[in-house]
Each structure stands twice: as C-alpha cells, then as structure tokens.
Amino acid sequence: xxxxxxxxxxxxxxxxxxxxxxxxxxxxxxxxxxxxxxxxxxxxxxxxxxxxxxxxxxxxxxxxxxxxxxxxxxxxxxxxxxxxxxxxxxxxxxxxxxxxxxxxxxxxxxxxxxxxxxxxxxxxxxxxxxxxxxxxxxxxxxxxxxxxxxxxxxxxxxxxxxxxxxxxxxxxxxxxxxxxxxxxxxxxxxxxxxxxxxxxxxxxxxxxxxxxxxxxxxxxxxxxxxxxxxxxxxxxxxxxxxxxxxxxxxxxxxxxxxxxxxxxxxxxxxxxxxxxxxxxxxxxxxxxxxxxxxxxxxxxxxxxxxxxxxxxxxxxxxxxxx
Amino acid sequence: xxxxxxxxxxxxxxxxxxxxxxxxxxxxxxxxxxxxxxxxxxxxxxxxxxxxxxxxxxxxxxxxxxxxxxxxxxxxxxxxxxxxxxxxxxxxxxxxxxxxxxxxxxxxxxxxxxxxxxxxxxxxxxxxxxxxxxxxxxxxxxxxxxxxxxxxxxxxxxxxxxxxxxxxxxxxxxxxxxxxxxxxxxxxxxxxxxxxxxxxxxxxxxxxxxxxxxxxxxxxxxxxxxxxxxxxxxxxxxxxxxxxxxxxxxxxxxxxxxxxxxxxxxxxxxxxxxxxxxxxxxxxxxxxxxxxxxxxxxxxxxxxxxxxxxxxxxxxxxxxxx
Numbered sequence: 001x002x003x004x005x006x007x008x009x010x011x012x013x014x015x016x017x018x019x020x021x022x023x024x025x026x027x028x029x030x031x032x033x034x035x036x037x038x039x040x041x042x043x044x045x046x047x048x049x050x051x052x053x054x055x056x057x058x059x060x061x062x063x064x065x066x067x068x069x070x071x072x073x074x075x076x077x078x079x080x081x082x083x084x085x086x087x088x089x090x091x092x093x094x095x096x097x098x099x100x101x102x103x104x105x106x107x108x109x110x111x112x113x114x115x116x117x118x119x120x121x122x123x124x125x126x127x128x129x130x131x132x133x134x135x136x137x138x139x140x141x142x143x144x145x146x147x148x149x150x151x152x153x154x155x156x157x158x159x160x161x162x163x164x165x166x167x168x169x170x171x172x173x174x175x176x177x178x179x180x181x182x183x184x185x186x187x188x189x190x191x192x193x194x195x196x197x198x199x200x201x202x203x204x205x206x207x208x209x210x211x212x213x214x215x216x217x218x219x220x221x222x223x224x225x226x227x228x229x230x231x232x233x234x235x236x237x238x239x240x241x242x243x244x245x246x247x248x249x250x251x252x253x254x255x256x257x258x259x260x261x262x263x264x265x266x267x268x269x270x271x272x273x274x275x276x277x278x279x280x281x282x283x284x285x286x287x288x289x290x291x292x293x294x295x296x297x298x299x300x301x302x303x304x305x306x307x308x309x310x311x312x313x314x315x316x317x318x319x320x321x322x
Numbered sequence: 323x324x325x326x327x328x329x330x331x332x333x334x335x336x337x338x339x340x341x342x343x344x345x346x347x348x349x350x351x352x353x354x355x356x357x358x359x360x361x362x363x364x365x366x367x368x369x370x371x372x373x374x375x376x377x378x379x380x381x382x383x384x385x386x387x388x389x390x391x392x393x394x395x396x397x398x399x400x401x402x403x404x405x406x407x408x409x410x411x412x413x414x415x416x417x418x419x420x421x422x423x424x425x426x427x428x429x430x431x432x433x434x435x436x437x438x439x440x441x442x443x444x445x446x447x448x449x450x451x452x453x454x455x456x457x458x459x460x461x462x463x464x465x466x467x468x469x470x471x472x473x474x475x476x477x478x479x480x481x482x483x484x485x486x487x488x489x490x491x492x493x494x495x496x497x498x499x500x501x502x503x504x505x506x507x508x509x510x511x512x513x514x515x516x517x518x519x520x521x522x523x524x525x526x527x528x529x530x531x532x533x534x535x536x537x538x539x540x541x542x543x544x545x546x547x548x549x550x551x552x553x554x555x556x557x558x559x560x561x562x563x564x565x566x567x568x569x570x571x572x573x574x575x576x577x578x579x580x581x582x583x584x585x586x587x588x589x590x591x592x593x594x595x596x597x598x599x600x601x602x603x604x605x606x607x608x609x610x611x612x613x614x615x616x617x618x619x620x621x622x623x624x625x626x627x628x629x630x631x632x633x634x635x636x637x638x639x640x641x642x643x644x
Contacts, residue, residue, distance in 0.1 A: 021470060021612045024611065024612070025470055025471065025472055025611065025612060028472045029469065029470060032469065032537070033469055129467055135612070135613035135614070135616070136613075136616060137459070137462075137463035137466075137467035137468060137616075140459075140462065140463060140466055140467040141459035141462060141463060141467075144459075144462055144466075144634065144637075144638055145451055145459035145462040145631065145634040145635075145638075146459060146630065146634060147351065147354065147355055147633075147634055147637045148343060148347055148351060148629070148630050148632075148633030148634050148636075148637060149347065149630055150347055150350045215354070271598075273598070273619060276593075276595070276598055288630060289346065289347065290343045290346070290347060290457070290626045290627065290629055290630040290633075291457035291458075291620065291621065291626070291627045291630035291631075292457070292620070292621045292624075292626070292627055293620060293621070294457070294458060294459075294618075294619065294620035294621075295617075295618075295619040295620065296616075296617075296618055296619075297595060297616065297617040297618075297619065298613065298614070298615060298616035298617065299613065299614045299615070299616075302614075304612045304613070304614070305612065305613045305614055307470070307612055308468065308470050308471055308610060308612040308613035309467065309613075310470075311469075311470030311612075312466065312467040312468060312469055312470050313467075314470075315466075315469045315470060316466055316467075
C-alpha cells in the first residue's frame with residue numbers, strides 16, 4: 001500500500017464532493033489501486049458551515065505554510081475557483097515541488113502556458129481532467145489514447161446550465177425567462193447567470209481544448225461567443241419544423257496549419273449524435289483523421305461527477321510517484 | 323526525439339491499417355509526442371499481396387528469432403488474430419522483454435490472467451485498447467480517469483456487424499436474411515457470420531470488460547449469450563409500437579460483492595443513450611457510483627479506427643520507456 005497525502009484548497013461544493021467521494025470510495029480505491037489517499041490538510045477559512053461531512057477541525061488551516069511547507073503533502077488539489085488567487089496558489093504549490101490537480105477552467109484558460117510550462121519545468125505533474133466536461137473522461141483520452149490522430153474538428157455541449165434551459169424550452173414549450181427562473185430555484189443556474197448563459201464558462205473550456213487539441217493558444221475573450229439569451233420560442237419552433245434542435249455548441253476545426261473556433265447556438269439535425277444530449281448532460285464530439293468520429297457523454301457538473309475526475313487525476317499521480 | 327521500434331505480427335486488415343496510419347500520421351505524432359515510431363520488422367508469410375502500401379521487402383520475416391532476438395525492437399504489435407498461436411507469440415515477446423500491444427479480443431478473453439500476469443511479472447507493458455470498441459477509448463478511461471468509482475453496471479453495443487443488421491431491419495423494414503446478405507456483399511459481415519451474429523465476438527469483449535470493470539474472471543463460453551439470428555420483422559415492429567428499438571447488448575451489473583453478465587437482444591426505449599447508436603457504430607454505457615452515467619461512442623471496427631487505438635497504446639508505451 002502506498003500512502004498519498006493530498007491538501008484540498010477550498011471546501012466549497014466541489015471540495016466537499018471530493019471529500020465525500022473519498023469517504024465513500026477510499027477503501028475501494030485502495031483495494032483496486034494500492035493507493036491509500038488521505039486528506040492531510042484543508043485550506044479554508046469557513047470552518048463552521050455544515051457540509052454534511054465529518055471533518056476533523058485539526059485538518060483546517062488558513063496558513064499557506066501549512067500546505068506548501070509540509071513535506072508530507074504530495075498533491076495540492078486546487079478547488080478554490082476564480083483566476084488570480086487560485087493561480088498564485090498553484091504557482092506556489094509547483095514551486096514547493098507539489099503535484100497539482102485542479103478543476104479550475106477559468107484559471108487554466110487565463111494562464112494555460114504559464115501553468116503547464118512552470119509545472120513541466122519544475123518536474124511536477126499538473127492535471128485538470130475536471131476542468132472540461134466534469135466527470136466525463138475527455139482530457140485523458142485526448143492526451144493519451146487518441147494521440148495517433150490529427151484532430152480535424154470538435155463540437156462540444158459543455159455547459160449544463162444552458163443545455164438544461166434549451167432542453168426545457170424545446171421539450172416543454174416554455175420561454176427562456178421562465179425556464180431560467182426555475183433553473184435558479186433548483187440550483188442549476190446561479191443568481192447571476194451571465195457566466196453561463198452568455199457563454200463565458202464555455203469559452204474557458206474551449207480555450208483549454210484549443211491548446212490541447214489544436215496546439216493553438218486562444219484567450220477566452222478572443223473566442224467569438226454568442227450565448228442563449230436571445231433565443232426565442234419562435235427559434236425553438238422553427239428548429240422543430242426543420243427536424244432540428246437548438247444547442248449551444250463550442251466548435252473548432254482545423255484550417256490549414258491553424259485552427260478556428262467559435263461559440264454559438266446552432267441548429268443540429270435530430271440525427272446528430274449531439275442532438276439527443278439533453279438536460280444537464282454534456283458531450284464532446286470530436287473527429288480524428290484515423291479514428292473518425294467519437295463522442296464522450298456524461299454528467300458535466302455536480303460535486304460527485306467532478307470529484308470522480310479530480311480523484312482520477314490524484315490516482316494517476318499517486319501511481320506515478322514514489 | 324526518441325526512437326521507438328515496433329514489430330508488427332500479421333499484416334492483414336488491421337496490420338495494414340496500422341502501417342497506413344503510421345505513414346499518414348508518423349510526422350504528426352513525432353511533432354506532438356517526440357516519438358519517432360518505426361516499423362522495424364513485419365512477421366508475415368504473405369509478402370506478395372497488394373495491400374496498397376509501400377513496404378520494403380527487407381522488413382518481412384517468417385523467422386521468430388528476427389523479432390524476439392532483435393534487441394532493437396521495443397514493442398511487439400500482435401495483429402495475427404486467433405487464440406493459440408497469437409497467445410504463444412505474445413508469451414514469447416514477453417519472455418524476450420518486449421512490450422506488447424494487441425487488438426486480439428479472443429486471445430485476451432481466453433488467457434486474460436495468464437497474459438496480464440506474465441507481463442506484469444516480467445516488468446513489461448501489455449496494452450489492448452483496440453480489443454474492445456475498436457477506436458473508441460474505453461480500456462484507457464476505465465483503467466485511469468474513472469478509477470475513483472465503484473462501477474455499478476455497463477451496457478455495450480460492441481459488435482458492428484450485428485448493429486448494422488439490426489439498424490437496417492429497423493430503418494428499412496427488410497428481414498434478417500436479406501440484410502445479412504447485403505452486409506456480406508459490402509464486406510461488413512464475414513462469409514461465415516456466426517462469430518458475430520451468434521454473439522461470440524461480443525462474449526470475448528464482455529469477458530475482458532468483466533475482468534477490468536468488476537475484477538471477475540468469466541470465460542466467454544460461460545457468458546449466457548443469445549445472438550440475433552432469431553429476430554424477426556414482427557419483433558422489430560413490436561418494438562417500434564412500444565417506442566423502442568432492438569439492440570444486441572452486452573450487459574453486466576454489480577451484485578453484492580460479485581457481478582453478473584449476459585448478452586442478448588434487448589428492447590431499448592428510444593430515449594436511452596444507446597438507442598441512437600446505429601449502423602456500424604459502437605458504444606459503451608457505464609455507470610459509476612461517483613460519476614453516474616457515461617457513454618463512449620464511435621467506430622468500433624475498421625482498419626484506421628482500430629489502428630488509432632493500437633498506435634495510441636504504442637505511443638503510451640513509447641513515452642513510458644527509455
């Protein structure tokens with residue numbers, strides 16, 4: 001049995017999900033992988049909130065030195081979110097020789113080359129499966145099993161909130177504003193939904209995919225982006241008449257030696273593999289010049305699906321070290 | 323640049339596909355992975371057939387010593403097919419300290435523990451992404467990104483021939499015998515189709531998945547299996563009336579500490595993610611206790627998609643060695 005000690009930065013929804021998933025599956029993971037994964041520290045100032053988990057108070061710290069200065073900690077799991085502070089913590093972790101796992105699409109999209117380059121230079125691993133598509137294995141296959149392909153194009157339904165809203169508009173014939181309110185009441189959409197419905201979240205994910213799939217750095221703010229706030233019930237009905245559905249799709253395709261990308265609501269024929277991706281589900285459709293077309297489908301958000309991806313990264317680092 | 327020398331055993335459809343894919347994408351692979359993959363030897367007695375590829379005659383050998391005795395060969399790629407001879411060659415490769423990549427589901431299903439155990443004991447890698455689902459990354463995600471899950475159930479459409487036949491029966495209203503004849507004429511079904519239509523090919527794949535997903539060894543011949551030869555147009559029409567389609571599905575599910583599995587044609591509601599997997603496409607639906615449900619979809623056969631998986635394995639071994 002190999003011991004792997006992790007520090008969790010941020011005990012919000014995702015951090016709590018990671019803690020729960022480890023409590024639920026830690027013994028199973030140990031029996032199948034030989035790794036005994038322990039949460040050694042939690043960097044979090046809100047120590048009193050009831051999260052439905054049983055955390056020893058001694059695990060909490062607000063002192064970065066307890067994380068980066070502790071030689072027993074192998075992997076720093078960054079789940080704070082946001083760009084600047086989270087990025088600075090990841091740089092500190094790398095400088096301290098810690099491997100890093102993150103689910104933070106915004107920080108990665110803003111600083112992709114700096115983060116991956118600094119980690120590589122320091123000889124530590126930086127992994128981020130959870131940053132695109134939640135629990136769906138996407139980054140892994142794209143950077144391992146599929147490397148014999150030259151990628152030709154991709155299309156992704158990679159934002160659960162907008163897909164939920166468009167699905168309800170289509171299936172229940174209710175307008176955007178009404179469905180958005182319901183989604184907010186159910187916790188599927190945030191009080192300020194603009195990051196989702198205007199496509200900013202999707203632009204972060206597409207920026208990461210552009211680096212990985214086409215080797216082209218594109219800042220999220222440079223991706224032509226149209227969200228779903230302008231979609232009317234007339235649009236939905238017109239799509240239906242054309243035997244199509246409207247989906248908010250992140251698209252990219254090879255063009256000569258480069259690649260182009262954009263985000264916009266598109267009409268998908270009902271026979272397209274992405275057309276039946278409904279509700280909060282996500283999917284990535286991708287085409288390689290050897291494998292032809294592929295689709296990966298599953299839960300693109302939520303604490304436990306995201307924790308599955310985070311812990312998968314922890315396991316892969318755990319197997320590679322020591 | 324790191325040199326990786328491979329020997330291909332068997333230059334049939336898949337072997338030729340690997341050769342073609344490497345000719346097509348070798349420079350791209352080198353630029354993205356830093357690996358210069360070279361076919362150093364081809365073990366094949368039919369040296370004269372026109373395969374549409376340009377192979378130097380000096381690459382061909384019929385002498386096993388040229389493969390297993392050559393220290394320059396890093397990886398043996400077994401694409402001969404069949405059980406006994408292919409298995410014996412894989413054991414010889416392992417004994418010679420060669421890493422092994424195979425697409426051979428029958429040999430793996432028959433000798434899974436012996437092959438994986440012997441390779442592990444010898445400290446060499448044995449990889450087999452192409453054995454289940456052709457080009458679709460399945461083995462990779464199941465054994466890496468998803469390891470934080472306890473798997474609950476899986477359902478696979480993993481035989482292209484039978485899925486093609488059932489799709490045509492459903493969409494074109496033509497009976498089994500007529501569609502089978504057409505599939506044979508197009509090369510989608512073999513002259514003796516029994517290995518596909520009676521479920522034997524699928525049983526080999528499900529046997530491999532049972533070992534990987536549930537850690538349970540089940541010989542293909544011990545899997546309760548019903549093929550599609552008994553499906554009538556009445557069955558197809560009855561399914562349609564129930565808003566369902568008939569698919570040949572390999573199923574497995576956790577039961578207590580163990581797991582059960584079977585193969586049979588099933589009625590799938592049209593809303594099920596697998597219901598729209600048509601023609602020669604394959605898909606694996608799998609549920610984990612953290613990630614919830616996932617589906618992987620793509621081309622389950624064919625020379626280039628299969629070559630994508632084989633070369634993905636070669637690349638991963640290439641990155642890990644030296």
